[in-house]
Amino acid sequence: MNNFFISEPPFAAPARRLVTLLNKGLHFLKPGYQLTAAPNPVVDMNTLEQRINYFHLLDATLAAQIPGDVIELGCFTGQCALLFQKVLQMHHSDKMLHLYDSFETQFTLQGNVANVLERNFALAGLPMPVLHKGYFQQTLPSQLPARICFTHIDCGFGADALAHKEVMLHCLQTVYPRLSKGAVCVLMDYHDRRSGAIGHDVNPGVKLACDEFLASKPEQLVALYGNQISHAFFRKVAD
Incomplete structure (x- = not known):
């Protein structure tokens, strides 16, 4: 179809x-x-351009047979996760999709966030991913898979930029060692004005954390076009 x-x-x-x-x-x-x-970025939290990027990055990762599972840190109602699961299904992959969220922040949603996510997967006819409910400080790294091939970090919660930076640093510090060589890490809301990004810098803590974390690493961050919403990715250089 x-x-x-x-x-x-x-x-x-x-x-x-x-x-x-x-x-x-x-x-x-x-x-x-x-x-x-x-997709309406106000409701779905991502844009059409971002979904195209997600598709191609995950599709290429699976085609390259990078070891490990797929994870998303901050999934809300699963709009990105639905795409990830669909791509896994398209590849007939046995990799697991793990979603991490407190499921407490509702933004504009009325109702239980986790229930809406489960309903979205049921309506799409897709297998339910593994849900890890709780704050990242509680679930990471103890509930992470041993190896990871693809990560989407989207943990914006409207807090102070420095508070958000600390959450992002915790995510990066715990996920990075589990990334296989060639694994992709996508960073929602990474806004770099030097790249010509036209999106809004809604969560400056992302750039603060990523720039600091990657300063001593061999990986290079690549800014992606996402229309209203900025994002970027890096590919793990070595295990």
Whole structure:
């Protein structure tokens, strides 16, 4: 089944309802494709451009047969995790997807965050990932897999930049030793004005932590285009 995206302006819930109605009509016509509302960064916490980057980075990692599982630190309702699980399924991979979150921060969501995530996976017909509920200081590194091939760190919680930096440093310090050679680490909200990024610097603690942590490491950070939301990645040089 092919997907065609319809752009959605911020807070345009009617666009999603329109897409649902159009897909019901297409179901009877059986044209071989369906419509999908483009991600709204206010609701989905990521953009279409970011999802394209996630797909290609994880797809290349799996194609290269990098050892280890896939993890996400900060998953909210699973909008990125759904894509990760879909790519794993596409590769017929036996790698596990591990999600780490307190599931307490609701942002604009009404209801239980973990329940919404589980419902999203059920509606997508995808296997449930392994959920690790709790603050990162409690779950990392004790609940991390022994080897990791792909990591997405998205732990913005609207705190002071220095407080956020400390959380990010804890994540990097615990995850980095588990990354296999060739593993990819994607960093949500890494905003580098020198790269020409047009996104908003919503969590400056990410850059503060990453620049400090990687200063003594051989890895090079690569800024990615994410439209409204900035992000970057590095690839592990050696075990």
